[in-house]
Amino acid sequence: MFDDFLFRAFVAGIGLAIITGPLGCFIVWRRLSYFGDTLAHSALLGVVIAYALSFNIILSVFIISGLISLSLLYLQKKTYLPNDALLGLLAHSVLAIGLVLLGLLTFIRIDLMGLLFGDILSVNFQDILIIWIGGAFVLLILIKIWRPLFAGTVNLDLAKAEGLNPELANAVFTILIAAVIAISIKIVGILLITGLLLLPAAASRNLSSTPIQMAIIASITGLISVVLGLFSSITWNTATGPTILSVALGIFVLTLFPWKKLLISKKEIKLMDK
Amino acid sequence: MQNSLIELNNCGVIRNDKWLVRGVSLKVTQGQIVTLIGPNGSGKSTTAKMALGILKPDEGSNTIKSNIKISYVPQKISIDWSLPLRVIDFMNIIEKFTTSEIEEALSLTGIKNLIFRDVRNLSGGEFQRLLMARAIAKNPDFLVLDEPVQGVDYPGEIALYKTIQEIVKNINCGILLISHNLHVVMSQTDHVICLNGHVCCSGAPKSIVKEPEYIKLFGKNIDPTLAFYQHEHDHQHLPDGSVDQSN
Numbered sequence: 001m002f003d004d005f006l007f008r009a010f011v012a013g014i015g016l017a018i019i020t021g022p023l024g025c026f027i028v029w030r031r032l033s034y035f036g037d038t039l040a041h042s043a044l045l046g047v048v049i050a051y052a053l054s055f056n057i058i059l060s061v062f063i064i065s066g067l068i069s070l071s072l073l074y075l076q077k078k079t080y081l082p083n084d085a086l087l088g089l090l091a092h093s094v095l096a097i098g099l100v101l102l103g104l105l106t107f108i109r110i111d112l113m114g115l116l117f118g119d120i121l122s123v124n125f126q127d128i129l130i131i132w133i134g135g136a137f138v139l140l141i142l143i144k145i146w147r148p149l150f151a152g153t154v155n156l157d158l159a160k161a162e163g164l165n166p167e168l169a170n171a172v173f174t175i176l177i178a179a180v181i182a183i184s185i186k187i188v189g190i191l192l193i194t195g196l197l198l199l200p201a202a203a204s205r206n207l208s209s210t211p212i213q214m215a216i217i218a219s220i221t222g223l224i225s226v227v228l229g230l231f232s233s234i235t236w237n238t239a240t241g242p243t244i245l246s247v248a249l250g251i252f253v254l255t256l257f258p259w260k261k262l263l264i265s266k267k268e269i270k271l272m273d274k
Numbered sequence: 275m276q277n278s279l280i281e282l283n284n285c286g287v288i289r290n291d292k293w294l295v296r297g298v299s300l301k302v303t304q305g306q307i308v309t310l311i312g313p314n315g316s317g318k319s320t321t322a323k324m325a326l327g328i329l330k331p332d333e334g335s336n337t338i339k340s341n342i343k344i345s346y347v348p349q350k351i352s353i354d355w356s357l358p359l360r361v362i363d364f365m366n367i368i369e370k371f372t373t374s375e376i377e378e379a380l381s382l383t384g385i386k387n388l389i390f391r392d393v394r395n396l397s398g399g400e401f402q403r404l405l406m407a408r409a410i411a412k413n414p415d416f417l418v419l420d421e422p423v424q425g426v427d428y429p430g431e432i433a434l435y436k437t438i439q440e441i442v443k444n445i446n447c448g449i450l451l452i453s454h455n456l457h458v459v460m461s462q463t464d465h466v467i468c469l470n471g472h473v474c475c476s477g478a479p480k481s482i483v484k485e486p487e488y489i490k491l492f493g494k495n496i497d498p499t500l501a502f503y504q505h506e507h508d509h510q511h512l513p514d515g516s517v518d519q520s521n
Contacts, residue, residue, distance in 0.1 A: 028356045151367045154353065161326040161346035161418070162368045209358050209392065 005123070006234065009187075012123045013226035013244070015131040016184050017200070019138050021219025023180055024201035025211070026173060029153050034084060035072070035174070036194035038091040039065040039181045043190040045098035046182070047115055051108045052101075058130050058182045065178030068094060073171060118189035118241030131183050138176050138183075145169040150211065187226075188241035196241075199248035200225060206255035221251050278303045279342055279416045279448045280325050285334035287320050294320045296333065297472045302416065302448040307438075309451045312469035318452045319349055321469065322418050325450055338416075345414035347405045347422050349452075359393045361385070365408050379411035380404075382437055384430070398425030406434065413445050420452045 027033055046061030053060075068090055075086050102108065114122060142149075145168075151159035152166025159166040181193050188196050204218035229244030236243075278301045286296035295317025302308050302325070310318045323329035324336050326346055338344075353359060365376045380386040383403040388396065396404065402425055409417055419438070423431040442449055451463070467476040468487065475485040 029354060031354070031356075147368075154357070154359070154364070154367050155348060155351045157323070157326075157328055157348050158346055158351070159368065160328045161323075161348075162344055162412075164368065205356060205358065210360060210363050211358060214358050 006230075008123045008125070008128055009230055009240075010227065012128050012131050013187055013230055014223060015128070015135045016180075016187055016196075017222030017226040018219050019135045019142075019180055020184070020197050021200055021204070021217075021222050022142055022215035023138070023177060024197035024199075024222075025204070025215045025218050026149065026153065027177070027197050028201045028205065029211075032177075033194060033198055034087045035069075036177060036181065036197050038072070038087045039068060039178055040190045040193045041091040042068045042094035042098070043181060043185060043193075044115070045094050045101065047110065047185070047190075048098050048101045048105065048108065051110060052105050056126065056130070057185065058127060058134075060182075061185055062179050062182035064094075065181055066175050069174035069178050070171075073174065113239070114189070115185070116189045116191045117239040118185075118187050118192070118244075123186050127186055134179060134183055138179050141172060142176060145172050149173055188244060189239075192241040192245050195245045196222065196225075196248070199245060199252055203248065203252040203255045206252075221248065225251060279339050280450075281337045282321070282324055282331070283335045283337070285321070285324050285331035285336055287317075287324065287329060288332045293471065295469065295471055298324075298334075298467075298469070299473070300325075300467055300476075302450050304415070304448050305442055305446045306464045307442060307449045307451055308465045308467065309453060309463040310467050310469055311453060312474075313454075316470045318469055319420055322420055322450060322452055326418055342415040343412055345409035345412045345417045347402075347409050347417075347419045349420040349424075351401075351405070353394050355394060360389075361391050361393055361396070361404055362389050364393050364404060365411060368408075369412055371411050375411055376407075379407040382410060383407040383434065399427060399430060402426050403430075403434070406437070410437075410441055414447050416448050416450070417441070418450045418452075421454070422451070423453075 027036055042064055043061045046064035047057055049055070049064065050057040050060035072086060072090060075081070075090075076083070079086070081089070102110070111119065111122075113119075148159060148164040148166045149169040149172075151162075151164050152169060156166055177197075180197070181190075184193050184196060200218040200221035201214070203221045204214045207217050208214035225244050225248035229247040230240065232238065232247065233240045233243035281301040282298050285298045287294045298317070298321050300308060300321075310321060312318050320329065324331050325338075326344060327336065327338050330336075361380070362373070362376060365371060365379070371379075377386055377389065380389060383406045385400055385403045385407065388400060388404075393401065393404065402422060406419075406422055409419075422438070423434050426434060438449065438451070441447065463479050465476065466479050468474045468485075474487040477485070
């Protein structure tokens with residue numbers, strides 16, 4: 001069954017959608033969307049290193065993205081530069097190093113389109129294992145750090161004062177994003193990964209009134225986008241990543257209609273009126 | 275000394291070669307209200323943060339008794355619009371409570387009817403009451419209130435201060451209160467510390483008004499122990515303006 005590339009793509013994509021939902025919510029809440037972009041830019045370096053050393057791409061990208069996340073945390077403390085400047089600095093310098101390295105290592109031939117936009121054909125059994133086992137770890141760790149991370153998102157001082165450790169949770173969270181970006185490269189490509197994190201969360205925001213609800217609806221939205229996107233991509237022979245994101249955008253547009261009023265139970269409306 | 279919850283010993287914080295506050299010593303014991311007063315930028319919030327352990331003093335030492343429960347009502351919180359958060363969810367952000375515990379705390383501060391409201395639709399005063407309710411619900415040993423009545427209307431302000439006093443009685447916690455509103459606060463306080471970059475003067479509310487340093491900062495005419503004005507209404511208004519029928 002795992003010989004079928006279509007089946008492999010679905011298994012990989014579904015695993016991915018489940019984890020991007022809640023992580024994407026935190027990216028939206030914490031205003032980290034450009035952080036996702038920075039990591040995605042740095043992914044090229046990871047890919048080049050993986051090819052050069054014939055190493056697994058996902059692991060290599062994860063290590064590079066993790067290092068970038070940690071350098072960002074370090075630079076935030078050591079410099080007076082604002083966040084967006086630091087993110088731009090890291091994104092483009094690491095991209096440049098990746099391109100220089102690619103030019104030096106002439107024996108490497110990278111499928112650039114696949115790297116940028118995702119290529120379901122290249123998902124192999126090992127990738128599926130990494131996505132599901134890695135994804136399960138990411139989800140477990142996120143549940144573990146949910147309380148300090150969420151409390152710190154609402155108010156850092158409050159969380160610190162009342163005995164939580166939101167700073168550690170933040171550091172762990174950035175590593176989790178690095179992991180998810182590494183995992184999703186083959187499915188959506190580095191150019192569009194941030195979109196897969198942001199769009200389902202954005203759509204979900206329009207439908208939810210509690211944080212947990214938003215995380216779950218984001219996962220479901222991502223799931224529908226991946227399944228419909230993969231089908232469409234195969235049917236019309238379009239690039240996988242852009243097709244998945246187009247579906248997610250379609251769902252986002254649908255959520256702009258006032259469905260929320262229909263979804264809230266009558267009991268809650270009564271309680272609100274009291 | 276034996277039951278002091280937190281203690282600052284000659285603490286100071288320096289940022290960019292400037293002392294935000296220096297030489298602050300204070301302690302809060304169980305069942306005691308300590309009030310910090312002082313003009314803007316005098317280091318009140320900085321001192322509170324040292325007492326909470328959020329900020330490490332660059333000079334001196336802060337000791338917080340181990341295993342005590344701390345509640346904090348920060349001066350300002352802004353909730354991002356992207357975050358869907360109802361009053362009941364906000365109550366649970368640090369510690370999870372049962373619904374009845376939440377309702378009890380919310381009715382203490384008079385906003386039980388807002389339990390399913392989105393926090394970003396609360397008015398400034400309602401949000402302040404929510405912060406108070408969450409802090410109370412924890413049953414803290416040590417409670418830090420940074421300008422807890424800002425944005426609350428005058429009758430509500432008095433009611434909230436009464437609530438604070440009741441909390442101290444009921445759960446026997448120590449309170450560090452920060453306020454620029456000298457009139458209402460001081461009549462209920464055990465110990466007042468007057469800050470302006472350093473401790474200008476400190477003592478019981480009655481004695482502090484005679485200190486020359488205090489008069490220099492706040493003027494002669496303010497007599498805090500007398501200025502507390504008790505409204506003798508035969509009825510009470512709920513925060514939404516309706517009259518409370520319960521008594």
